[in-house]
Amino acid sequence: MKFTTGILKGVICVNLAKLKNKISFFSVQTESVQAEKGKNSNPSAFMAIVRKEFTDYIRSWRILILGVIILLACIGSLYTAITSISDAIDQAGKEAETLGSDLYLFLQLFTVSDGTLPSFITFVGFLGPLFGIALGFDSINSERNRGTLSRLLSQPIPRDYLINAKFVAALLLNVLLFFSLGLLVMAFGILILGIPPTFEEFLRIFFFLCLCIVYIAFWLNLGILFSVVFKSQATSALSSIAVWIFFNVFYSMIINLVSKSLLNPEKLTSVSEVLNKQGTVLTLMRFSPNYLFSESTTILLSPNVRSLGPLTVEQTVGAVAGPLPLSQSLLLIWPQLTGLVAATLICFAIAYLSFMRQEIRTN
Amino acid sequence: MNQTVIQLDQVSKQYDDQFAVKDLSLTISKGEIFGLLGPNGAGKTTTILMLLGLSEPTSGSVTVCGIDSVRRPIEVKRRVGYLPDNIGFYQNMTGLENLVYTAELNNLPKKQARERAEYLLEKVNLTDAAYKKTGKYSRGMKQRLGLADVLMKNPEVIILDEPTLGIDPEGVRELLKMIQELGKEEGMTVLLSSHHLHQVQQICDRVGLFVKGHLIAEGNVQTLAEQLFDSATLRITVHASPITPELIRRLQELEQVEQVQVVKSGLEITCYEDISAMISKTIVEMGSALTHISQKNFGLDEIYHRYFEGRDLRESS
Numbered sequence: 042m043k044f045t046t047g048i049l050k051g052v053i054c055v056n057l058a059k060l061k062n063k064i065s066f067f068s069v070q071t072e073s074v075q076a077e078k079g080k081n082s083n084p085s086a087f088m089a090i091v092r093k094e095f096t097d098y099i100r101s102w103r104i105l106i107l108g109v110i111i112l113l114a115c116i117g118s119l120y121t122a123i124t125s126i127s128d129a130i131d132q133a134g135k136e137a138e139t140l141g142s143d144l145y146l147f148l149q150l151f152t153v154s155d156g157t158l159p160s161f162i163t164f165v166g167f168l169g170p171l172f173g174i175a176l177g178f179d180s181i182n183s184e185r186n187r188g189t190l191s192r193l194l195s196q197p198i199p200r201d202y203l204i205n206a207k208f209v210a211a212l213l214l215n216v217l218l219f220f221s222l223g224l225l226v227m228a229f230g231i232l233i234l235g236i237p238p239t240f241e242e243f244l245r246i247f248f249f250l251c252l253c254i255v256y257i258a259f260w261l262n263l264g265i266l267f268s269v270v271f272k273s274q275a276t277s278a279l280s281s282i283a284v285w286i287f288f289n290v291f292y293s294m295i296i297n298l299v300s301k302s303l304l305n306p307e308k309l310t311s312v313s314e315v316l317n318k319q320g321t322v323l324t325l326m327r328f329s330p331n332y333l334f335s336e337s338t339t340i341l342l343s344p345n346v347r348s349l350g351p352l353t354v355e356q357t358v359g360a361v362a363g364p365l366p367l368s369q370s371l372l373l374i375w376p377q378l379t380g381l382v383a384a385t386l387i388c389f390a391i392a393y394l395s396f397m398r399q400e401i402r403t404n
Numbered sequence: 405m406n407q408t409v410i411q412l413d414q415v416s417k418q419y420d421d422q423f424a425v426k427d428l429s430l431t432i433s434k435g436e437i438f439g440l441l442g443p444n445g446a447g448k449t450t451t452i453l454m455l456l457g458l459s460e461p462t463s464g465s466v467t468v469c470g471i472d473s474v475r476r477p478i479e480v481k482r483r484v485g486y487l488p489d490n491i492g493f494y495q496n497m498t499g500l501e502n503l504v505y506t507a508e509l510n511n512l513p514k515k516q517a518r519e520r521a522e523y524l525l526e527k528v529n530l531t532d533a534a535y536k537k538t539g540k541y542s543r544g545m546k547q548r549l550g551l552a553d554v555l556m557k558n559p560e561v562i563i564l565d566e567p568t569l570g571i572d573p574e575g576v577r578e579l580l581k582m583i584q585e586l587g588k589e590e591g592m593t594v595l596l597s598s599h600h601l602h603q604v605q606q607i608c609d610r611v612g613l614f615v616k617g618h619l620i621a622e623g624n625v626q627t628l629a630e631q632l633f634d635s636a637t638l639r640i641t642v643h644a645s646p647i648t649p650e651l652i653r654r655l656q657e658l659e660q661v662e663q664v665q666v667v668k669s670g671l672e673i674t675c676y677e678d679i680s681a682m683i684s685k686t687i688v689e690m691g692s693a694l695t696h697i698s699q700k701n702f703g704l705d706e707i708y709h710r711y712f713e714g715r716d717l718r719e720s721s
Contacts, residue, residue, distance in 0.1 A: 083511065085508070085511055086508065086509045086510075086511060089505065089508035089509055090509070093494075093505055097494075097496070100496065187492035187493075187494075187495070188488060188490040188491050188492025189492045189493065189494060191458070191486070191488040191490075192486075192487075192488055192491060192492070192493075192506075192550075192553065193509070194458060195456055195458070195481055195484070195485075195486035195488070196481060196506060196509040196510060196557075197478045197479070197481040197482040197509070197510060197557075198478070198481075198509055199478065400459065401453060401458045401459065402449060402450075402453065402459075
């Protein structure tokens with residue numbers, strides 16, 4: 042009970058943060074709209090920028106290379122997942138279809154690996170941010186350095202069209218890439234394993250893909266933010282990658298260090314204290330978007346995981362061990378999801394604001 | 405002809421505690437070619453950005469085509485074409501594609517955009533390079549493409565920031581001719597900024613001289629010279645040998661002479677009237693051989709140069 046209220050509190054807090062952020066975001070927009078009264082909305086120009094940016098992305102070498110790497114990683118992880126799953130089916134000796142729906146075998150396509158290659162979610166968690174950063178890190182400062190920014194902004198378009206269109210184009214590419222990848226993996230899974238996904242499994246995968254997109258959008262927005270703040274493309278690329286490496290590698294190390302002293306068995310006296318300290322460590326971990334992402338994917342793709350924190354014996358008493366339904370899984374990761382969305386929006390809002398206030402001159 | 409197109413009224417722009425532009429008032433009428441002159445950092449680009457509404461003035465009002473640039477920048481930008489000083493194009497797109505993209509941002513239908521782009525590319529002699537990536541364009545070609553780009557939206561006013569920067573003399577001549585022709589043909593108002601004065605002198609109807617955020621003089625080249633120096637406006641160059649201190653002294657004693665300067669090839673004499681006859685007579689009387697004598701009116705270069713020379717003197721004294 043205590044645990045669920047905790048979650049609810051978390052939901053409310055994060056929701057509030059998100060809402061606030063949204064409000065400030067929209068008020069900026071209305072400001073800019075008010076500043077430029079009249080019939081200035083110009084959707085066709087906006088679409089023109091989106092189209093051009095999208096074409097640029099799919100023609101650029103770095104996106105092509107990253108796309109190919111992600112594709113190869115997917116094929117690799119799919120291969121190992123399929124071999125380990127078919128081994129499991131062979132061993133069980135039951136009919137594949139019933140086994141599949143019992144064990145959520147189809148979802149394991151994304152999570153299982155035999156140890157030689159990481160699983161699909163590990164790859165996405167690792168390469169996704171890199172992809173987001175590659176899409177975003179030079180969006181504004183490259184225009185500035187090429188001298189196209191002042192030319193572009195002297196056209197009759199509101200200034201925010203540029204940054205919005207860039208974001209939309211990058212997000213569109215993300216959605217396309219990850220949905221096609223996810224659907225491809227599903228298709229190959231059906232073809233090779235012969236297990237069709239249940240509707241719930243399909244929904245879980247759908248939510249997982251949406252989560253991937255939100256997660257990548259966070260890194261994309263971080264890249265855009267740095268591209269607004271830093272004048273040089275190299276600086277913004279390196280700082281975005283530095284943030285990424287920090288959260289990927291060092292943050293968990295630091296938390297481990299902290300938790301070692303916090304969870305020192307000699308100092309802990311009661312169970313509630315252990316739980317308390319454990320909770321603190323978890324909260325600290327959750328400041329990292331990587332951790333939020335990995336928690337959410339675990340819950341979404343492994344329905345048998347029933348909780349993200351420690352469970353006491355009292356809490357598990359009487360609980361029937363079984364997979365969680367989708368709605369409960371979603372409820373469990375709701376704070377994580379809203380947190381991720383909020384972080385994404387905050388990054389974009391800061392980037393948006395500072396871009397609107399920036400001087401346009403090239404030198 | 406006397407319809408006001410650009411009006412700046414007591415405009416100031418402050419960066420931190422420094423004024424980039426201070427109390428600038430300027431009026432430009434329709435069909436005029438106006439030259440904004442001044443050294444680097446004089447506030448020319450800032451003024452231009454304020455005209456376009458890309459930068460907000462700290463105080464004062466800016467009106468272009470009767471529209472307030474601060475309140476309704478988008479409508480201003482619909483009527484004004486702007487060529488930035490460091491113009492860049494999307495390098496992986498061809499010249500034609502770049503122009504069509506600009507047209508799309510201006511809501512021109514696709515077919516019309518293409519026709520206009522081709523027409524303008526022909527005007528600026530880039531038809532051969534229309535399908536070449538702009539990354540491979542030379543500086544001069546980029547500048548000409550920039551001119552075409554500015555004209556894509558069929559503007560009432562075009563603003564060119566340092567259009568002649570970094571182009572070879574032949575290219576400059578061509579570009580200026582184009583600007584002049586286009587300005588006349590389409591009845592457009594042209595505002596161009598530069599620090600290459602004699603180039604501006606060739607095509608501008610009126611010139612404003614900008615120093616440290618102040619407009620210190622405006623008018624055509626003649627009146628500009630008069631405003632700045634009520635006195636000496638003529639320079640006579642003399643080649644003679646030998647040049648003795650005595651000769652210089654004698655020349656300086658002449659009534660109409662303001663200043664005598666020794667340069668590498670001979671003497672430069674600044675004076676109020678054309679007294680070349682008297683100078684040559686003096687030189688011959690002094691027993692020197694006169695090999696060359698010529699005179700010229702002050703061009704903007706001289707005005708400019710002399711203004712800053714004079715300023716240094718005035719400031720130090």
